[in-house]
Amino acid sequence: MPFDFSFTPDQEAFREGVRAFLAREVAPIVAEMDEKEEFPAASVRKMQAEGYFGVPVPEEYGGLGLGKVGYAILLEELGKVDASHGTILGAHTSLGTTPLLAFGTEEQKRRWLVPAARGEKLLAFSLTEPGSGSDSGSVRTKAERKGDAWVLSGTKIYVSNGKEADAVIVMAANDAKLGPAGGVTAFVLDRGMPGFTVGRCEKKMGLHGTSTAELVLDGVEVEADRVLGEVGRGFIVAMTALDVGRVSLGAASLGAMEAASSGALKFAQERMQFGHPISEFEAIQFKLADMAMRVQALRYLVYHAAAEQDRMGPDPRAWNRVEREAKTRNAAIVKCLASEWASEVIDEALQVHGGLGYIRGIPIERAYRDARISEIFEGTNEVQRLVIARDLIQRGL
Ligand SMILES: Cc1cc2nc3c(=O)[nH]c(=O)nc-3n(C[C@H](O)[C@H](O)[C@H](O)COP(=O)(O)OP(=O)(O)OC[C@H]3O[C@@H](n4cnc5c(N)ncnc54)[C@H](O)[C@@H]3O)c2cc1C
CATH class of the missing domain: 2.40.110.10 (Butyryl-CoA Dehydrogenase, subunit A, domain 2)
Structure with a gap:
């Protein structure tokens, strides 16, 4: 029981619903959005109407009440399809709604959180x-x-x-x-x-x-x-939001890695060179195996961290110091590993595609450009290593 990593039937159903929605409403527009460099207002509005901009927010505040695990499911699926939509949603939900839920007065929650979670306002x-x-x-x-x-x-x-x-x-x-x-x-x-x-x-x-x-x-x-929150305590407000953001960024990176790996596998099985599918060459097989290892390891890390945040709940007053520090370290570990593995996996997946991987408009080419920022924003990976090391020195492994 303590090591049950399975999803509930409701979580599986939510994933299926998100997948179908993204295939219908988002996947068809991302190449054009990328080329035109335009905010995807129409698909964002549709996502808001589905309640996707308030997934972890409790129902009493206008959200879907699916917690951080539900939110990670959404971002993993989004990560497979498009990083821009994931970033728009993450900036709003992780960084916008988290501080309101954790530190807002009841009046502030009614004024900003409820319309944000319902998708009526963007944060x-x-x-x-x-x-x-x-x-x-x-x-x-x-x-x-x-x-x-x-x-x-x-x-x-x-x-x-x-x-x-x-x-x-x-x-x-x-x-x-x-x-x-x-x-x-x-x-x-x-x-x-x-x-x-x-x-x-x-x-x-x-x-x-x-x-x-x-x-x-x-x-x-x-x-x-x-x-x-309190005057002078804004740094804690920001860091509380970033702890959530770093795990959800990990979930989006996981999705991007999965899409890159499965795309590379499919391509390797279809692409013929020297009379064979390139998937028969050991050099390609090792790349695919390395991708699969990272995907599997990251999946556990992301959902473990998300479940831990759900267990702690959204109210910082309920957290003890050890829990809070462990949460911050875990979020830094997830963010750092996820972003670096995503860059590596996507780079290798592009390599498997040969010259085609470098051609504008091919999904792996967009994924390669989109992935790099994850090593920088929500705190650079150098800063994540500082956070991890400081905590190690204070609390040990
Ligand atoms: C596309 C994009 C979206 C963004 N979205 C947001 C947003 O919504 N809200 C927001 O507030 N910000 C946002 N940012 C900002 C982002 O979080 C910062 O760019 C990031 O935190 C790094 O800050 P910096 O760019 O000033 O780099 P610097 O802090 O100047 O860092 C430069 C380099 O020095 C390294 N470095 C700095 N200090 C140390 C140290 N003590 N030890 C070791 N190395 C160190 C860094 O790791 C980095 O490699 C976004 C940035 C981009 C590019």
């Missing part, structure tokens, strides 16, 4: 700044008190969904001298607030369906009811 999460990336506690966007309210000024960059989001969780410095320990506060801003504008959108190597936007805050007046 984004904005931590990074030009001078503050890996050193994310050093944000310089200023939050100055003005009576009971706040005034926010500064520039945020690289915000996924930044162009389309209806509301954004923004980290700003209430006291830059204090840094992550008391100096960062999380705020919820709505699109169109006076002084809050979208700046330039980046052109990127991959993830062509996503916007990666600059957000400019020019004296944005914010009432106190937009502070998420």
Whole structure:
């Protein structure tokens, strides 16, 4: 019983439903979306209507209540089909709804979480700044008190969904001298607030369906009811969201690895050279075997971490210190391994395709461009190794 890794019939049914939906509504449009570099608004709306943007959110707050395991199932299936849709959904759900669920007041949950989980509003999460990336506690966007309210000024960059989001969780410095320990506060801003504008959108190597936007805050007046969690505790808000994001990124990488591996296997069985399918050559067989090993190992890691997060529940007040630290280490391990294995597996799958793998429009070529960012965003893999090593030194293996 303690080692039961099987899915429930409901989880299997959910996976089947997602698979059928993605085959019908998403797979047919991704090549064109990638080529035109357009946000896939129509398919996103359909996903929202299915409830997919609120999968782990409890039903009382407008979600499907399927927990982190259900959410990992969705992202694994999305990862097989398209990384852009996975990123749009992850930026909204992991990074947008998690802080609202974990730290929001009842009023904030009703105001932002419920419409977000129902798919009526799209969320984004904005931590990074030009001078503050890996050193994310050093944000310089200023939050100055003005009576009971706040005034926010500064520039945020690289915000996924930044162009389309209806509301954004923004980290700003209430006291830059204090840094992550008391100096960062999380705020919820709505699109169109006076002084809050979208700046330039980046052109990127991959993830062509996503916007990666600059957000400019020019004296944005914010009432106190937009502070998420406690003043000065925004770094914890951000890290709590990123723990969820890193496991869901692992699930999306798992899906991308599975699609790349099965595509390579199929191609190897069909492609004839020297009078034989190339799958009969040992060099190709070893690549396929290496891919299968990574897929199988990662599947256990991802679902173990997701089940662990479900067991702990969404309320940080219920977690003890050991659980919290173990969760953060596990999320870092999953994110780091998943993103590196995905890059390796997709690279080898492209190699199996020979020259065809390098041709624009072939799925493995898009997967290759899309995969690379996973080693960088939601905390670079160097930072994940620091997180893992610090925890090892404190708590041992
Ligand atoms: C497509 C895309 C989408 C993104 N989406 C979002 C989003 O939605 N919201 C958001 O807030 N941010 C987002 N980001 C930002 C992303 O999380 C950061 O780019 C990332 O955390 C790295 O920060 P940086 O780019 O400033 O690199 P830096 O921090 O400048 O790092 C440069 C290099 O130095 C290394 N390095 C830095 N410090 C150390 C150290 N102490 N030890 C060892 N090595 C170190 C890094 O690992 C990296 O290799 C996104 C970025 C991209 C490209």
